[in-house]
Amino acid sequence: MAFDDSAKQATLAKLTADHNINEAIILSTCNRVEIITSVKDCPLAEVAIFKALEDHSDLDFKELETRADLFENEGAVHHILSVTSALDSIVIGETQIAGQVKEAMKFAADNGFCGQKLTRVMQYAFKCAAEVRNKTEIARKPTSVASVAVDKAKKLLGSLENITAIVVGAGEMGTLACKYLKANNAKIVIVGRNREKTSKIAAEICEQIDIASFDELPYLLNTHPLVFSATSATHHIITEDMVKPCDFNRFWFDISVPRDIGVDSSGNLTVTTVDDLKDIAQTNMLQRADEAKIAYTIVGKYTVDFFKWINTLSVDPLIKSLRDKAEKSCEVELAKAIKKGFVAKEQEEAVKILLHSAFKKFLHEPTVNLKALSNSPKLESMADDLQYLFGLGEEATVLESYKPNKQQ
Secondary structure, three states: OOOOHHHHHHHHHHHHHOOOEEEEEEEEOOOOEEEEEEEOOHHHHHHHHHHHHHHHHOOOHHHHHHHOOOOOHHHHHHHHHHHHOOOOOOOOOEOOHHHHHHHHHHHHHHOOOOOHHHHHHHHHHHHHHHHHHHHOOHHHOOEOHHHHHHHHHHHHHOOOOOOEEEEEOOOHHHHHHHHHHHHOOOEEEEEOOOHHHHHHHHHHHOOOOEEEOHHHHHHHHOOOOEEEEOOOOOOOOEOHHHOOOOOOOEEEEEOOOOOOEOOOOEOOEEEEEOHHHHHHHHHHHHHOHHHHHHHHHHHHHHHHHHHHHHHHHHHHHHHHHHHHHHHHHHHHHHHHHHHOOOOOHHHHHHHHHHHHHHHHHHHHHHHHHHHHHHHOOHHHHHHHHHHHHHOOOHHHOOOHHHOOOOOO
16 A cells, blocks of 8 residues: 555546546555545545555455545544644654655645645644644654564563664664664664665764665574564565574564565564554553543644634635625616716715715624634535625635535
């Protein structure tokens, strides 16, 4: 299911080519793939999304449909805010997710797949995440899948001091694994494809870190007890033919999605994957239950605020349309009155001022009441009624596609 940049580009293009989908973002991290869309019709858009995922993954449409979690409208916004605030991660409070969401949004925006609507949702998500970080202890105890893997290795071995750990991959997760290992006084060897990049990352972490090439990986796998694999490869990079018998216990941690390690636990080899870390996530959640309650209260507030903003934007065009229609009616009737001689031409400006004053006074109370409804669920039905009663055009509601039955 995981997406590299090339697959993202192709799938986003396919999604936004569908007439029901206006904007799209793909979030693909070490333990999640999410499609975030702004759409005209949810059921029709869902079909297009599952078809695009089927083409990308070669998984069956029905299989994808059965396994997927679907969120619409308020639920979708709440979910996006929860994810960005690191409340929906395997490790609650994982510090990398907000940056990953920003990268996903930037990629979609830079390539023309994300516009005003999803950008605004994401702005609320980033503000929400910042408030969660500032007002809860979750953000003050930074953790990640890499840190959980290192902690588990420490529990298995008792101590990591002077233990040599092989870290495969010099990306974000591999770098984090190195930092946590270094904090536990482990010896580290980073295996990377680009020697220059790997050397630079190693130097930034600690001068004592060694580097190795992928050609050396088979030897390293069979001579050291600890391996942490975190590459962006789309296929297994550690395979059965690379594993040789050893007379010591080995602990391998595959913290990549899709999996780097195509080997299962056997004998004195224990392989731990991202899925195996979910039990730790449950413990993590229980330990932070009180903080999570505060965080979810913040998420709820920002979700409500987002829809208040939408309703507020809907009020102003509605009021403007009412005033424009009243003004136009006054001008039409004044022109008729002048033409028929009911009003002298030289009195036109004075009468116009009088008419404008009258319709403004007449519309003052409806205007105040409409603005008061901007935070109420009644606004949508009221807006529809006013559009019908006064014959207002679609321009009266600039965010028509945000209506709950049209927005996913």
